Amino acid sequence: MKAEKKIKVKCLDPVQAWQLFEQNSERDVLNSDAGIKFVAEQLAKECAGLPLALITIARAMSGKKTWEAWVATLRQIRDEHQWKTVCLPEDSLVMYKAFKLSYDSLENDSIRECLLCCALWPEDYEINTFDQLIPCWIGCGIIHEFNVINEAFAKGCSHLEALMAASLLEECIPKGRPLHWYGPCVKMHDVIRDMALLMVSGLEGNKRKWIVKAGIGLSDLHRQEEWQEAERASFMMNKITSLPEYEANFTFPKLSMLILCQNKGLKTIPSSLFASIPRLTYLDLNGCSIRELPMEICSLNELQYLDLSSNLITSLPAEFGCSVN
Secondary structure, three states: OOOOOOOOOOOOOHHHHHHHHHHOOOHHHHHHOHHHHHHHHHHHHHOOOOHHHHHHHHHHOOOOOOHHHHHHHHHHHHOHHHHOOOOOOHHHHHHHHHHHHHHHHOOOHHHHHHHHHHHHOOOOOOEEHHHHHHHHHHHHOOOOOOOOHHHHHHHHHHHHHHHHHOOOOEEEOOOOOOHHHHOOEEEOOHHHHHHHHHHHHHOOOOOOOEEEOOOOOOOOOOOOHHHHHOOEEEOOOOOOOOOOOOOOOOOOOOOOEEEOOOOOOOOOOOHHHHHHOOOOOEEEOOOOOOOOOOHHHHHOOOOOEEEOOOOOOOOOOHHHHHOOO
């Protein structure tokens, strides 16, 4: 950009780092035991002056009131064997350790899965909690034990509070609109999102495989062999106008979630697509320009969640009635 003046943004010095860690910790716990305070200072040093790492770890330690719990965390952060398989530069590894600690400290797997789902949206995107995020959690089956939909949304709000309390999501007011017009939104810090995506698709030996190409200006969807192993795929908010035809022997046997919403130029869905994704349970086509669905949609026997809102569809094929789930 040919800036006239370049300023190197340094990490915090040890004194500043400790102050930030202390501000985001439960001070009564730190002051209750000299041993805990000493371990906390060692944890702060492990963050290498990175502000986001300091805040994330300090919040993750909220509620841990024994010296033993703090020591166990310090051992986890320093465990070289645990991290040697994560091939990252040193500064990224520090942040990944902080993220992993905070992720592991969440109350249960449902909340952890909710967090990872937030990475399906584009970077720095303000996700509407009631219109987009909680319905996604329900559609994925993360929130599933409820009698009426209000119970599901209440559970979703509870999960949101846990994620914001851990500083893994931040609440924000949509730009240019009063909160009461649009409802509450949350945003995932871009570094936290990178760490979440790394966890679901970039680490050797992990059991998940997600493809996330959201909001990056894609104009078409080239067929890629490695995508055949994908479990979830998000191509939302791009410029895709058409989808490729797939041969009968080309399938995505593990794909359970496909998000194509807000591709405003997408007008048709090829019939061969549905035959290639037999295990699909979640399909989001919101905000495209689709006029009709092919009758082959009835081949999606496991489909549980379908969003066709804000399209140009005036009727559905009779075969749609076969989608009993």
